[in-house]
Amino acid sequence: MVIYNVTSNMAQSLENSWLEWTREHIAQVLGTGLFMDARLTRVLVNEDDGSSTFSVQYKASSREALEIYHEKYSESYIKLGHEKFGEQVLSFRTELELIDEYRVTGNMN
Numbered sequence: 001m002v003i004y005n006v007t008s009n010m011a012q013s014l015e016n017s018w019l020e021w022t023r024e025h026i027a028q029v030l031g032t033g034l035f036m037d038a039r040l041t042r043v044l045v046n047e048d049d050g051s052s053t054f055s056v057q058y059k060a061s062s063r064e065a066l067e068i069y070h071e072k073y074s075e076s077y078i079k080l081g082h083e084k085f086g087e088q089v090l091s092f093r094t095e096l097e098l099i100d101e102y103r104v105t106g107n108m109n
Contacts, residue, residue, distance in 0.1 A: 001098040002066050004035070004058040007043065008091040015052045021084055022056065025077070029058060032073055034065045059098075066095065 010018055019040075026038045035058040043053035060066045081089065 001036075002060045002063050003096040003098060004060060004066055004069070005094045005096060006056045006058075006091055007053065007094070008056075008089050009047070009051055009053045010085070010089040012050055012052050014085065014088055018054075018085065018089060021081075022054070025081070026056060026058075029069075029073070029077065032069060034069045034073075035060050 008018070022040065026040065029035060030038055037059050039057045039059075041055045041057070043055055045053060047053065060069070081091065
């Protein structure tokens with residue numbers, strides 16, 4: 001399994017409009033059928049400039065599925081984000097290979 005992670009940083013004043021746009025964008029990306037699910041998270045860091053940082057993690061079943069995404073969709077989706085927010089949102093992308101996953105069940109106390 002492969003996780004495609006997109007981390008984005010923006011001025012706090014853009015947070016609401018970015019989140020609204022991103023929720024629609026996540027639905028479009030999942031609509032390609034190349035990812036199993038997605039997770040939207042806030043990065044819990046206190047930026048000196050008061051900016052906000054978020055991470056979207058898309059889980060692909062294989063490296064091949066992620067490569068197809070890059071070949072067919074990635075460039076146009078990145079372009080849409082730039083058209084909407086320009087340089088006001090800085091993003092970087094990482095690819096992670098899932099090695100193991102652990103879960104706790106039952107009482108956590």
